[in-house]
Amino acid sequence: MTVLERETSTARLAAGAVEYRMEGEGPETVVIFHGGHMRAGLALGEEVFTTSGHRVLVPSRPGYGRTPLSTATTPAAFADVVAQLCHALGIERVAAVVGISAGGRTALTMAARHPDLAHQVILQSAVGFTPWPDRRTRLGGRLVFGARVEAVTWAAVRALMRAAPQVGLRLLLRDLSTRPIGQVMAGLSEHDRAELVALFMLMRSREGFVNDMLAVPDCAGQVTQPALVIASRTDRSVPFTHAESLAAAIPRAELVESRADGHMIWFTPDYPAIADRIKDFLTAA
Incomplete structure (x- = not known):
């Protein structure tokens, strides 16, 4: 894993501008919604997808990077925008939507609103629909x-x-x-x-992080796709109760417990085993 500022593009859609990055080779695409203070130009935890033969489509969520908050102020609106972005890029099937931290709600909302597009859900240290933050x-x-x-x-x-x-x-x-x-x-x-x-x-926050803290309608029960929910019990930023709640509410969810010392599950000795579990999940569909 090497953290660098990566080159991005900007799509002009009916709702407004969306900054995004597309990387990797392969016939299938994974859409990644990163968490707070992140943007399309920063990569975290993406190698598990690119090394398993998937492309990654990484948009900057509203208020981050070059995606203005005016493009979409809610996860529901942005889920629709990203679905439009996929179609504009010729992507008719998304192997999985990945929600990391504060991007979890957007991933879940996209899965609920666009089940014909998004075929699986992977959540990593993800914010759910219980009250957040404290x-x-x-x-x-x-x-x-x-x-x-x-x-x-x-x-x-x-x-x-x-x-x-x-x-x-x-x-x-x-x-x-x-x-x-x-x-x-x-x-x-x-x-x-x-x-x-x-x-x-x-990292930068711009207008995105304050917007992330707003309440969002709970759609977990409407997610019909298989879901992999990965979290650590020692996460102070997003308590483990979020993962438990999501795993209980999503009909086809599996909860995987990380042994990480907190929120950053990618920096821990057991992450290779978790990465293998992600790859198995992707190929099982």
């Missing part, structure tokens, strides 16, 4: 990640990461795990730490 995060998120201040916040993060990367990692990872931060740091290899530093230095 009151502290909601208030703090508006203060430090609001559209008027987020650029300053992320400039400060980048400065800290350059000057004292280990201190910066401890500060940011503390809110992503219920375990002591010393244990979390000890569980990361030097390569993992460098990858996380690079990722955090490229």
Whole structure:
């Protein structure tokens, strides 16, 4: 895994502009909805799909990157926009919609609204439809990640990461795990730490994160496709109860527990086994 800013394109659709990236080779496409503070130009956890012979279509969700919030203010509206994007790109079948963290609700909504297009669902540390985030995060998120201040916040993060990367990692990872931060740091290899530093230095929130915190209608029971729900019990950012609730509500869901020390399930010794489970899930359809 190498975190770099990748080249993206912009589609002009009836609803507005959508930034997206298409990578990989293969006859089938996976659509990935990344989480908060992410955009189409940043890749996280995509190798499991590209190395198994799938293309990945990664749109910037509304308010992130070059997809303005005006394109779609709700997951339902953006699900329809991405379905239009797929058709514009000649994609008539999506092997799976993948929802990561705050992108989970959009993936689920797309599956519910477009069952003929999306054939499977994969959720990774995904926000469900139980209340999220908690009151502290909601208030703090508006203060430090609001559209008027987020650029300053992320400039400060980048400065800290350059000057004292280990201190910066401890500060940011503390809110992503219920375990002591010393244990979390000890569980990361030097390569993992460098990858996380690079990722955090490229993040932005723009208008997207505040929009992510709004309530969304629950459509989990309408998702009829097979679903793989992957989460860690030590995730402080998105409690494990979200995964349990989704697995109970989606008729054909399977819950897979990650042993990660928190939200970032890709940086853990058991991720190769989880990646194998994802590949098996994709080929079983």
